[in-house]
Structures are given as C-alpha cells and as structure tokens.
Amino acid sequence: MTTIRRFCCNDLLRFASVNLDHLTETFNMSFYMTYLARWPDYFHVAEGPGNHIMGYIMGKVEGQGESWHGHVTAVTVSSEFRRQKLAKTLMHLLEDISDKIDKAYFVDLFVRASNMPAIKMYEKLGYVIYRRVLRYYSGEEDGLDMRKALSRDVGKKSIIPLKRPITPDELEYD
Amino acid sequence: MATKFGLAGGIPERRVRPIWDAVDSRQYKPALKLAASLLSKYPSSPYALALKALILERMGKPDEALSVCLEAKESLYSDNFLHIDELTLSTLQIVFQRLDHLDLASSCYEHAYAKHPNNLEIMIGLFNCYVRECSFVKQQQIAIKMYKLFSEERFLLWAVCSIELQVVCNSSGRKLLQLAEALLKKHMASHSLHEPDALVMYISILEQQEKYDAALEVLSGNLGSLIGIEEDKLRIQGRLLARACNYAAAAEIFQRVLESCPDDWQTFLHYLACLLEEDVDWSKTNSSHQSCVPCVDDIKACKTTHLTEDEFDSRISNALSFVQKLQMDCRNDCVRGPHLAQIEIERRHRLHGITHDGKFMESLLNYFYRFGHLSCFTSDVEPFLRLLTDDEKDQLLNNMRTLESTSASPIKALGHAMTIFKVQESFGIMFTLSLRELEGTARKMLEMFCKDLKLSRDLDPQENMHGEDLLSMASNILVLLFWRSRKLGYLLEAIMVLEYGLNIRRCVWQYKILLLHLYSYLGALPLAYEWYSTLDVKNILLETVSHHILPQMISSPLWQETGDLLKDYLKFMDDHLREAADLTCVAYRHRNYSKVIEFVQFKERLENSNQLLMARLDVSILQLKQKADSLQEVERVFENLNHGSRFLEMSNEDRLKSLTFNEDLQARPWWSPTPSVNLLSGCFEEGSACLGESSKGRDEEYIVKKVIERKSILPRLVYLSIQSGSISSKENDRNGSLSHANAVGELKCLLERCARNIGLSFDDAIKCGSCHLQRSKIIQGFRFRFHQLDELHCFCQCVEPVLP
Numbered sequence: 011m012t013t014i015r016r017f018c019c020n021d022l023l024r025f026a027s028v029n030l031d032h033l034t035e036t037f038n039m040s041f042y043m044t045y046l047a048r049w050p051d052y053f054h055v056a057e058g059p060g061n062h063i064m065g066y067i068m069g070k071v072e073g074q075g076e077s078w079h080g081h082v083t084a085v086t087v088s089s090e091f092r093r094q095k096l097a098k099t100l101m102h103l104l105e106d107i108s109d110k111i112d113k114a115y116f117v118d119l120f121v122r123a124s125n126m127p128a129i130k131m132y133e134k135l136g137y138v139i140y141r142r143v144l145r146y147y148s149g150e151e152d153g154l155d156m157r158k159a160l161s162r163d164v165g166k167k168s169i170i171p172l173k174r175p176i177t178p179d180e181l182e183y184d
Numbered sequence: 185m186a187t188k189f190g191l192a193g194g195i196p197e198r199r200v201r202p203i204w205d206a207v208d209s210r211q212y213k214p215a216l217k218l219a220a221s222l223l224s225k226y227p228s229s230p231y232a233l234a235l236k237a238l239i240l241e242r243m244g245k246p247d248e249a250l251s252v253c254l255e256a257k258e259s260l261y262s263d264n265f266l267h268i269d270e271l272t273l274s275t276l277q278i279v280f281q282r283l284d285h286l287d288l289a290s291s292c293y294e295h296a297y298a299k300h301p302n303n304l305e306i307m308i309g310l311f312n313c314y315v316r317e318c319s320f321v322k323q324q325q326i327a328i329k330m331y332k333l334f335s336e337e338r339f340l341l342w343a344v345c346s347i348e349l350q351v352v353c354n355s356s357g358r359k360l361l362q363l364a365e366a367l368l369k370k371h372m373a374s375h376s377l378h379e380p381d382a383l384v385m386y387i388s389i390l391e392q393q394e395k396y397d398a399a400l401e402v403l404s405g406n407l408g409s410l411i412g413i414e415e416d417k418l419r420i421q422g423r424l425l426a427r428a429c430n431y432a433a434a435a436e437i438f439q440r441v442l443e444s445c446p447d448d449w450q451t452f453l454h455y456l457a458c459l460l461e462e463d464v465d466w467s468k469t470n471s472s473h474q475s476c477v478p479c480v481d482d483i484k485a486c487k488t489t490h491l492t493e494d495e496f497d498s499r500i501s502n503a504l505s506f507v508q509k510l511q512m513d514c515r516n517d518c519v520r521g522p523h524l525a526q527i528e529i530e531r532r533h534r535l536h537g538i539t540h541d542g543k544f545m546e547s548l549l550n551y552f553y554r555f556g557h558l559s560c561f562t563s564d565v566e567p568f569l570r571l572l573t574d575d576e577k578d579q580l581l582n583n584m585r586t587l588e589s590t591s592a593s594p595i596k597a598l599g600h601a602m603t604i605f606k607v608q609e610s611f612g613i614m615f616t617l618s619l620r621e622l623e624g625t626a627r628k629m630l631e632m633f634c635k636d637l638k639l640s641r642d643l644d645p646q647e648n649m650h651g652e653d654l655l656s657m658a659s660n661i662l663v664l665l666f667w668r669s670r671k672l673g674y675l676l677e678a679i680m681v682l683e684y685g686l687n688i689r690r691c692v693w694q695y696k697i698l699l700l701h702l703y704s705y706l707g708a709l710p711l712a713y714e715w716y717s718t719l720d721v722k723n724i725l726l727e728t729v730s731h732h733i734l735p736q737m738i739s740s741p742l743w744q745e746t747g748d749l750l751k752d753y754l755k756f757m758d759d760h761l762r763e764a765a766d767l768t769c770v771a772y773r774h775r776n777y778s779k780v781i782e783f784v785q786f787k788e789r790l791e792n793s794n795q796l797l798m799a800r801l802d803v804s805i806l807q808l809k810q811k812a813d814s815l816q817e818v819e820r821v822f823e824n825l826n827h828g829s830r831f832l833e834m835s836n837e838d839r840l841k842s843l844t845f846n847e848d849l850q851a852r853p854w855w856s857p858t859p860s861v862n863l864l865s866g867c868f869e870e871g872s873a874c875l876g877e878s879s880k881g882r883d884e885e886y887i888v889k890k891v892i893e894r895k896s897i898l899p900r901l902v903y904l905s906i907q908s909g910s911i912s913s914k915e916n917d918r919n920g921s922l923s924h925a926n927a928v929g930e931l932k933c934l935l936e937r938c939a940r941n942i943g944l945s946f947d948d949a950i951k952c953g954s955c956h957l958q959r960s961k962i963i964q965g966f967r968f969r970f971h972q973l974d975e976l977h978c979f980c981q982c983v984e985p986v987l988p
Contacts, residue, residue, distance in 0.1 A: 011449035011521035011564070019786035026728045026848040032691040033646060036723045039760045040767060047771035047779050051412070059449055059524065059564055062850075089648045090560045094518040111412040127644045 012096065014103060017046065017053040017066055025055075025063045028088040033125075035084065045070060045083070051107050052080070056087075056096055064091040067100040071112045072183055076168065080108025080160075081183070082119035101135055109160040116159045116168040123152040132156050140168075142175035194267055195226055203235055212243045230260040230268075234275040241279050253279050257292055268296040270305040277313065281762070286317045297326075302333060311342065315772065316765040318784070320349045338775055340371050341382050344389065345772070345780045351392070352781060353788065364389050380410045381777045387420065388778070396428035415441050419451065426458050427466045434458040439506060446510045447521035456528065459499045461491060496536060504529050520564065523551050527568050534571060544568075545576060549583050556584065557599025559653060562606040569610055577611050598636050598651050605629065605657055614664060622665050629658040630681065637688070646691070655685040656694050663702070663855050668868040678702055693719055694851065697732055701856045704736045705864060712736065713745055726753045727793060728848040734795075735859075738802050743810055750803045757796050761787065794843040794888050801831055801895040808899065818906075828900030835896035840889045859887040894941050897934050904931040 022042060029036045045053050045068050052069040065087030073079050082104060087096045108114040118140065121128050129139075137156040146153030152175070159166040199222055206215035219236040226232045233256035240249035256276055260268060273292055280289035293310040300306055307330050314323040327343035330336075347364040350356040368377075368386050377383055383402070390399040402408070403421055411417040418441045425434035438455035441448060457464045491499065507529060510522035530544040548565060555561050562569075572580065581604065588600040605625075608614065614622065633654040640649040662678035665671070679702050682695045696715045703712035716733040730753055737746040764787040771779040790796070804825055811817035822828065855863050860883055908927040939949035 011452070011524045012447045013450040014445075014448070015450075019782050020789075022724045023728050023789075023846045024848060026725055027850060029725060030693040030719060030729070030851075032693070032720075036720075036725050038723050040763055042724075043764075043767040043783065044770060047767055047776055047783070048774045050776050050779055057450070058560065060567065062560075062563060064560075089652075090563070092559075092648065094520075094558065096518075107412075125646070127647055 011059055012064060012099070013057045014054055014099070015057065016050055017055040017068070019043070019046065021055050021063060021066070024061075025066065027090070028063055028065055028086055031086065031089065034086045042068075051111065052104060054100060054103055056091075056100060058091065062088075062090075064088055065096050065100065067104055069104050071108060071114055073114075076115050076163075077182060078112075079114045079157075079168070080104055080112065080117040082117065085119075097131065098135060105158065105160065109162070113162055114160055115163040116157050118155060118157045120146060120153045120155055122147055123154050129154065129156075138169050139171060141172040143181065144175050144177050146178050195222070195229060195231060199225075200231075200235070203239075207239060207242065210242075212239055215239045216243070228259045228262075230256040231272040231275065233259060234272055234279065237279045238275060241282050246283055249279060250283050250285070253283070253285075253288070257288065260292060261295055268299060268306075270309060273306065273309055277309070281316065284762075286313065289313050290317060290319075304330065304334060307333075311772075312769045315769050318353075318765070320346050320354065324350070335375075337371065337375065337378055337382060340367060341379070341385060341775070341777050342772055344368060344385055345777050348385070348389070348781055349784055353784060358393065361389055361393050365393065365395075377407055377410065379775045379777075380412065381775055381779075383407050383410045385777045387424075391424065391427070394427075396424045400424050400428070415445055422451075422454060422458070423466055426454065426464070431458045431461045442506075442510065446514050447519045449521055449524070452507075452521060452525050452528070456503055456525075456532065459503055460496065460532065500529060500532060517554070520551075520555055523547075523554055524564060527551055527565065531568055531571065544571075545580060545583075548580060549587065552584050552600075552603070553587055556587070556603045557596040559599070559602070561603045562610055566610060569607065577613075581607065581611075594636070595639055595650055598632070598639065601632060602651065602653055602657075606653070609657065609660075614661060619665060619669060622661055622668075626658045626661040626665070629654045629661070633658075633685075645689070648692075649689055652685070652689070652692055652694070655681050656698060659698055659702075660853060660855070663853070663864070667855065667864050675702060675706060697851050698853055700732060701853055704733070705857075709736060709740050709742055713742065722752075723756060726756050727790070727795060727846050729851075730795065731847040731849070732852070734799075735857075738806075743806060747803070747806055747810075750799050750806065753795075753799050754803060757790065757793070757799075761791060764790075789844050789846070792839075792842045792844045793846055794885075794892065795847065797834060797839070797843065798888070798892055798895070800834070801892065801898075804831070804899060805895065808902065815906075822899070822903050825899055828898075828903040831896040831899055835893050840892065843885075843889060843892075845885055845888070858884055859891060860884055890941055894938060897938050897941075901931065901934050901938065904934070 022039075028034060049070040052071065053067070055066040056064040058064045065085070067082065067085040069080060069082045069084075071078070071080050082101065085097055085100055087100075105117050108117050119132065119137070120143070121132065123129075123142065135158070137158045139154050140157040141155045143153040143155055145151070157169045159169045163169075203215050203218045203222065206212070206218060216236070216239045219232065219239055222232045223229070223236060233252055237249045237252040237256060240246075240252060253276060256272075260272070260276075273296055276292050277289040280286065280292075290310070290313040293306060293313050296306045297303070297310050307326060311323060311326045311330070314320075314326065324343050324346035327339050327346055331339035331343060344364045344367065347360045351358070351360055365386075368389065371377075372386075377386065387399045387403060390396070390402070400421065403411075403417065403424070408417055411420070418437050422434045422437035422441065425431075425437060435455055435458035438451050438458060441451045442455060445451065454464070456462075504526070507522050507525045511526070514522060527544070527547040530547045534544055548568060551565060552561065555564070569577075584600075584604050584607065588597065588604060614625070617625065633651050636651045637649070639651070640647075643649065659678040659681045662674045662681065666674035666678070679699065682699045682702070685692060685695045686699070696719055700712040700715040703709070703715065713733060719729070721729045730749065734749060734753075737749060740746065764783065768780055768783045768787075771777070771783055804821065807821045808818060811821055825831065857864075904927050908924060908931060935949075936946045939946045942949065944952060
C-alpha cells in the first residue's frame with residue numbers, strides 16, 4: 011500500500027528516516043526547492059499507511075534536440091521498506107513522465123562506479139552504461155552515466171556506449 | 185553574474201566585466217580597486233555605486249555597503265539621472281536584500297516603475313520585490329497591471345496566486361476568491377487556459393467557494409486534458425464529487441483509480457469512505473495545498489456513516505469483492521494494498537458493531553502469511569493491532585508462531601521471527617515479562633542475530649544486513665531491564681550490543697541514535713556527541729533531527745560544542761529564510777502556481793519553528809554564560825539583545841500560539857527523556873507500555889512553550905538585577921536612564937511571571953529558591969529539573985534587589 015504522489019515541502023520535514031541513510035545525500039534547501047519549483051512532475055514521494063515516508067525520487071527534464079531527456083537526480087528508499095521493488099516503481103513513474111508527457115528521447119542517471127548493488131539494479135531496469143565520467147564525485151571517484159532509451163528514440167541511438175571516458179568538464183549538463 | 189553584462193547605466197561593458205570577474209572569483213580587494221577607478225570616471229553612476237556596495241557587502245562590511253547603496257539610491261532618484269536600467273536595479277536589489285532592507289529595494293523599483301510605467305522588466309522586478317516582502321496586495325496590483333498591458337496568462341495567474349495568498353495567509357475575506365474566479369473566467373472566455381497549474385489553481389479557487397459542480401464541469405471539459413496523468417485527474421474528480429456529496433459517483437471514480445493503481449492506499453481509503461458515505465475532511469486533501477492526508481485510524485470518520493444496516497452490509501460486501509478481485513489480478517507479490525485493504529474492511533465491520541471477529545483475525549493472519557517477513561509489517565498493521573483484546577492478542581501471536589515455523593527460506597524465517605518480536609513489543613508484552621524472561625528474550629535476539637549473520641555474507645558492505653533490527657530491540661529490552669532492576673550493568677550491556685553492531689556495519693543510523701541516547705543518559709556526552717556527529721546531520725535535517733542531542737548539550741558544560749551546534753542550526757535557518765522568497769519567484773517564473781502557495785506556507789512554518797526560537801534564546805544565554813567572567817563583555821552581549829527586551833517581545837502570546845513543531849520524533853527510543861518526563865529516572869510501573877506514545881502528545885508542546893517563556897525572561901532578569909544593584913550603589917548618578925524604582929518594579933513583575941510559569945506563587949518561589957534543595961517538590965523529570973534548577977538559581981540571585 012503505497013500512495014505515490016507529488017513531493018511537497020512538508021515532506022522535507024518527514025523524510026529523516028530515509029535521509030539518515032549514509033548513501034542518501036541531504037541537499038541544501040535551494041536544491042530541493044528549485045526542483046519543486048521547476049520540475050514538480052519529476053519529484054514524487056511514496057507514502058505508506060500511517061503516512062510514513064517510504065522513499066522518493068527527484069529528477070528533471072532538460073537538453074536540446076535529440077539530447078532532450080529525463081534525468082534521475084536521486085532515488086532512495088527507507089531501509090524499513092526495502093526489498094519491495096519500490097525503487098523500480100518510482101523509476102518507472104519518472105520514465106513514464108519523460109516518455110509520455112515530455113516526449114524525451116532517453117532517461118539518464120549518474121552512479122558511483124563502486125556502487126555495485128545500485129548498478130545491478132539499474133541494469134535490471136534496462137539501463138546501460140553509456141559512458142564513464144572520470145573523477146565525477148568530489149574529484150575522486152569515477153561516475154557512470156547510465157541511460158535507457160525511450161519510445162521517441164526509435165533507433166536507440168542515445169544509448170550507444172561511448173568508447174572513451176570523459177571528464178566532468180565535458181558534460182553537457184550539470 | 186556573468187550574464188549581467190550589457191549596457192549598464194551607460195557604462196561600457198569592457199569596463200565592467202573585470203569587476204564582475206573579480207567578484208565571481210572572490211577577489212574582492214582587486215574588485216574594490218577596479219570599482220573605485222570606475223567611480224572616479226563615473227562619480228555619480230548608480231550602477232558603479234551599486235557594484236561598490238556589492239563588493240563591500242561581500243567583504244563583510246555591511247555598514248559601508250549600506251551607506252554606498254543609499255548613495256546609489258539617491259543618485260538614482262536625482263533629476264539628473266534619466267536612464268534607469270534593470271541591471272542597476274537588480275544589483276541594488278541583491279545588496280539591499282543581503283543587508284535585510286527589502287523595503288529599500290522595493291522603493292528603487294517603485295521609483296523606476298513610476299518613471300517607466302510600461303517597462304515589463306522593471307514591472308517583473310517590482311513584482312519579485314513584493315514577493316520577497318510578502319506584500320500580497322501589492323503583488324496582486326502590479327500583476328494585474330502587467331496583465332492589462334501584456335494580456336499574458338502567466339500575469340493573470342500571478343495575480344490569482346497573490347489573491348489566494350491573501351486568503352490563505354491573512355485570512356482575508358472570501359470575496360477575494362470571487363474576484364479571482366471572475367478574472368479567470370473572463371480570461372478563459374477569450375483565451376482559454378494553457379498551463380496545467382493554471383487549471384489546478386482555478387479548480388482550487390472554485391473548490392474553496394464550494395462550487396464543486398462548476399469545478400467538475402471544467403475538469404471534464406477540454407481543459408481537463410491539461411492534467412497529464414490520467415489518475416491524477418481522476419483523483420481530483422473523485423474528491424470534488426465526494427465534496428459535492430455525490431458519493432456513489434466518487435466511489436466509482438476512486439474504484440477506477442484503484443484498478444490501475446491497486447497499491448494506492450490513500451485512494452482505497454477515499455473509496456471506502458465514499459462507499460460508506462462517511463464524513464471526511466476533504467479540505468486537507470486539496471491538491472493545490474500541502475498534501476496532508478487523513479489518518480488511517482480515524483475512528484471518528486468510521487462512525488459517521490448514516491447508512492442502514494442493510495445498506496452498510498451490501499456496500500461493505502461490494503468493497504470486499506472488489507478488493508478480492510484486485511488481489512486476484514495482482515500477480516506482483518510486492519503489492520500490499522489490496523491485502524491490507526481487506527483488514528481495513530474487516531475493521532470497519534468491527535467498528536460498526538458487527539463481530540465477524542474470526543474474519544478480522546483471519547485477514548491479519550493472511551497478511552502475516554504474505555508479508556510477515558517484511559520489516560514494515562508491524563508499522564503497516566499497528567493501528568489494527570490496537571483493536572484486539574488480550575485474548576485475541578495471545579491467539580494472534582500463537583497463530584503467527586505456527587505460520588513462522590513453516591517459512592521456507594531462512595531469510596523469510598528470520599523476517600517472520602523479527603516481526604513476532606516487534607508485534608510483542610507493540611502489544612506491550614515486554615512490560616509484563618519477568619526479569620528472567622526478559623533476559624532470555626534479549627539473549628535469544630542476540631543469538632539469532634549472530635546465527636543469521638551468514639545470511640548477509642553475500643551482501644555489499646554498504647547494504648543493510650538481514651536481522652539488523654534485532655540488536656535495536658535487544659538493547660531496548662536491556663534498557664527496560666535497567667529500569668526495572670536499577671542495575672547499571674544492563675545499560676552497559678545495551679551499549680555493548682550496539683557498539684558490536686556498529687563494528688559489523690559502521691553505518692546503521694538506528695544504532696547510532698540509540699547509542700547517543702544511552703551515552704547521554706549516562707552523562708557521557710562527549711561520546712553521545714561523537715556518535716551524533718557521525719550521522720552527518722545537515723540542512724533540513726538540522727530542524728528535524730537535532731532534538732536527539734540539543735537539549736542535553738544545552739544543559740551541559742560542553743559550551744564550545746553546544747555553541748557550534750546552535751550556530752550551524754541558526755545559520756541554516758537564517759540562510760534559508762533569507763533565500764526562500766527567491767525560490768517562490770522561481771516557482772512564479774516557471775508557472776508552477778500551486779508551489780507558490782506551498783512555498784509561502786512552508787516558509788511561515790519554518791519561521792515559527794519552536795526550535796528556532798529556542799535556539800535564538802539559547803545561543804544568547806550561552807554567550808552570557810561564556811562571558812560571565814567579564815562584566816564589560818556581558819554588557820556588550822546585553823546591548824545586542826536590547827538589554828533582554830528583544831526576547832520578551834519574541835516570546836509574546838501570539839508568537840507562542842503560532843509555534844510549529846517540526847521535529848521528527850519517530851526514531852526516538854521510547855525511554856529517552858522528553859521535556860516533561862524522564863521514565864528511567866523514576867520507578868518502573870507496570871502497564872507503562874503506552875508511555876512512549878503519550879509522551880509525543882500536546883502536553884509536550886505546552887511544556888516547550890513554558891520553557892521558551894521562561895528562557896525569554898532570563899536575560900532581562902539578569903540584566904535588571906545587575907542594573908538595580910549598580911543603580912542603587914550610585915543612585916545619585918546623573919544619567920541613570922533606568923531608575924532604581926523602575927528597575928525594581930520591572931524586576932518584580934518579571935519574577936512574578938517567572939514564578940507563575942513554574943507553577944508557584946511568588947512567595948513559594950522565594951522559599952523554594954532559598955532552600956533550593958526542595959527540588960523534587962516542584963519537578964519530576966531529570967532534564968526538566970535541570971532546566972528549572974538552573975533558572976531557580978538565577979531566580980534566587982535576581983530576587984535579592986526586590987526583597988525588603
């Protein structure tokens with residue numbers, strides 16, 4: 011029993027049990043609120059009975075031409091509600107919005123190269139490693155740019171892996 | 185900043201660019217030099233002055249920055265200066281905002297607007313100024329002017345939002361809603377609507393006026409297609425139908441949502457409420473406002489149905505068939521909704537007085553059979569467990585144990601075993617066991633944890649282990665053993681259990697929180713603080729999680745660390761409150777109008793945070809403590825506090841009434857002290873199972889308000905007592921602005937208020953103060969006692985000048 015609805019400001023005061031997790035970043039307020047102000051359709055929360063926050067996904071849509079794409083900025087699930095495929099449900103929601111409402115070509119995300127459980131999960135969800143971004147995380151760890159093509163990208167051109175790694179300054183978007 | 189180039193108050197871009205480059209790279213000194221040279225060439229250019237002011241502000245020279253800014257403003261206003269551009273205005277605005285002079289920024293824009301009444305850029309700038317000032321009426325007026333000049337939908341919606349904000353925040357008359365509706369209607373007749381959030385706002389305006397049919401008509405017309413997600417549209421439609429008391433149609437709509445989203449718990453509750461024609465407060469579910477959905481265990485709502493027995497029976501059986509169909513259709517074994525829904529239906533039966541008890545229990549057991557291995561099982565069914573009688577509780581546990589033994593996989597078996605422990609905890613059974621049984625249970629949990637460690641062998645070290653909760657539960661039992669036996673050894677064992685767990689997995693935050701409370705209880709605050717620091721609490725978590733450590737630290741001698749905690753928290757809040765309105769401007773710009781309303785309300789909620797007010801008081805009281813050795817420095821602190829009067833104003837009755845409580849208390853152990861009670865310091869009482877729950881209630885809020893009031897009096901009390909002493913010794917001094925009589929009068933008044941606050945008469949407070957070891961007579965909890973004792977000492981010292 012998961013109610014998935016748009017994330018609202020008050021949820022920021024109730025997501026401690028999700029964000030105290032060491033792999034979940036708590037961003038500054040303007041970061042969350044800019045996402046809410048600009049891409050409210052890409053910021054959803056899953057709520058259980060008793061109004062417990064189970065997890066949430068935040069993202070955005072950006073790019074020009076064939077680079078017009080949905081982006082997953084964060085997806086996280088509280089430890090109490092893991093192993094129920096909630097992350098998958100949230101990812102599908104964002105993919106659906108990117109695909110059907112915004113007619114994007116693909117969805118992408120960045121993940122630490124060492125975060126094997128997450129990489130495996132994204133692969134199961136149909137994402138492929140598009141390219142490696144050298145020292146993406148605080149200038150230390152490499153990041154993997156993973157992508158999944160949407161229906162608009164008929165030839166799945168957007169996900170053909172790049173042959174060489176890139177550096178963060180070569181990234182098209184922040 | 186780099187985007188701000190162009191014609192700047194008539195100064196060529198090549199002269200301005202190096203200044204911005206220096207500012208952007210934080211090279212303020214060279215930037216200031218360049219600005220000075222620019223000023224020598226353009227001595228009265230408002231833009232050059234604004235740049236200088238901006239640099240001075242960044243250099244941490246607010247007074248100089250303000251004076252240069254005012255000079256720029258004056259120059260802007262002078263008749264000689266004809267060209268006013270947005271770049272100059274926005275630069276001035278940035279500096280005025282950082283100097284907390286929003287009004288001055290607005291007046292610059294007002295002046296520019298008066299000179300150039302058709303300039304859109306200036307009008308938008310002025311609108312944003314009013315947004316920052318929360319001047320909703322002025323926002324509305326300028327938005328309407330923009331709409332009239334440029335006929336754009338967004339400006340009309342800016343005006344509508346400004347109207348809505350007057351209604352929501354200032355409780356302004358509902359007539360304003362009629363105005364908003366009329367404006368929108370007129371626009372729609374000629375231009376229709378093009379933004380999804382414009383439609384949401386229009387529906388909200390109609391809904392607030394209880395014009396549900398009109399709202400439904402709009403939604404089901406062409407405009408309805410603006411709402412991109414079909415289920416979202418249906419949810420709004422269902423809500424409007426329910427509010428119009430068209431329950432049958434609403435139930436049908438919610439049923440359609442459930443067919444495509446069978447796990448949507450809220451929609452199921454709405455469906456059931458409509459089917460049973462119950463009275464639900466739908467205003468809380470309005471999509472344009474903060475979504476606070478009604479509670480699952482709202483027993484009152486369940487009792488408000490007016491259906492006859494037969495009607496009730498037939499509808500509930502319809503609901504049951506529908507839910508069973510959903511269960512059949514759902515092949516996904518992670519969808520809990522339809523199965524929990526069956527328990528909810530049986531609960532309604534029960535609350536309605538129909539005792540199909542067997543079925544209620546059966547549905548709970550079925551749920552256990554399917555989802556009992558999940559760690560959220562207990563929190564899912566908690567509201568339902570409360571309805572069971574003692575016999576039923578025993579029966580349920582026995583049946584669960586039987587099912588547990590049939591679990592096929594070891595991971596599921598572990599999950600089931602943990603769930604049974606949690607259900608026992610939830611029933612309060614731990615409070616009724618003998619010491620030996622409790623020890624046995626804790627031991628069993630630990631053995632189970634150790635035995636099943638191998639199940640997590642293949643997991644990534646960053647993943648959560650199977651059976652993690654066992655150590656938290658075992659440590660809670662050890663704390664209970666301490667409470668009942670007063671043997672400190674149990675507390676040490678609880679600590680060892682958690683430290684052991686953290687040795688295996690360094691990142692389990694639940695263990696860290698329990699540990700920090702245990703160390704706090706034992707007075708080992710540096711250790712508690714160390715564990716708290718590893719939680720990496722930052723940004724908004726400072727508001728919701730700091731309560732785990734702040735109260736203990738404030739009463740401790742760890743002044744440096746306490747000061748750091750308070751400083752970090754206040755910096756976060758102040759920074760956010762300063763920039764919050766800029767984010768509202770972003771929401772306006774991106775046409776997400778419902779977010780505009782949400783942002784303004786959220787800012788208000790944070791501004792009224794009880795913790796924020798308390799921290800402002802504590803940081804000043806801490807400063808006074810730290811400077812206590814030097815009267816001169818103490819006086820300097822008092823000067824900044826307006827001699828303590830500032831706090832008296834800050835804690836007035838209205839302010840206290842509107843305080844908000846944003847702390848997330850879910851992770852607090854049941855035994856951790858609260859402002860009103862410290863269970864472990866008292867004797868164990870049987871049947872105390874629910875104490876943890878009751879401690880989270882409104883009583884706590886009342887006590888916090890009392891503490892704030894007391895703390896707000898303290899600085900002024902101390903100030904007056906110092907002053908009355910020094911005035912009386914040099915009574916005949918010429919410039920005593922505060923006369924001895926006035927000081928003593930005010931002192932007495934505040935002391936009386938202080939005595940009333942701690943529930944004593946003035947005379948009793950003096951008696952208690954003079955023999956302050958009579959503490960137990962006034963206070964119960966350890967922390968509460970600590971606070972009051974501190975204040976009682978202060979009371980005694982302050983009382984001297986007013987004694988005959």
